[in-house]
Amino acid sequence: MTVVQAKLMGMEPHHPERSEIELPAVLHALSDPHRLEIVRRLNEDDEPRPCGKFGFDISKSTMTHHFRTLREAGVIRQERQGTTKMTELRREDLDARFPGLLDAVLSSKTVHV
């Protein structure tokens, strides 16, 4: 099956193109302490992280909701690998679209989960 066919069948998660990433959606995606912490951890990673490896004490369905919110806003990229999804920050896209935003958000010390 090609990637296009997989997408058509809804098996590949949707990601907005860089030009489609909108500021209100990004700010909304970042407006939750857990989602901020996900972004903070991904920012420290050199490689994509499996979606189950964040260690928060919240339900899987809530985590899925957080990942979807971040992905649909264009903040993260998720790719299926077998039975898991590998997650990475769209740092380059965000920096190109909203210069300085992610640095300002990540340098804030006021987030605790």
Added chain:
Amino acid sequence: MTVVQAKLMGMEPHHPERSEIELPAVLHALSDPHRLEIVRRLNEDDEPRPCGKFGFDISKSTMTHHFRTLREAGVIRQERQGTTKMTELRREDLDARFPGLLDAVLSSKTVHV
């Protein structure tokens, strides 16, 4: 009536102290195109602006909701003057608390209302 008495009677709107302003709440407050535009206009003002002078084509109750969301997050300050509320951006508080955030948000060209 003193300001303290007015506050006790709930007549003065609540504003968080600078130290109480939290990043998720600020990002949420900024995650709406109309609220972003309010902040953008206030940022260009030299003096507080009457809350009725924004000229959006949306209902008064929706505007009130937007102002309350911004105020409770610590993004704007509102003070009653007679029958109106004067509104100003808490630029100094936000810059002290989250350096660079407001500049990054306001420099984005992707907001349209």
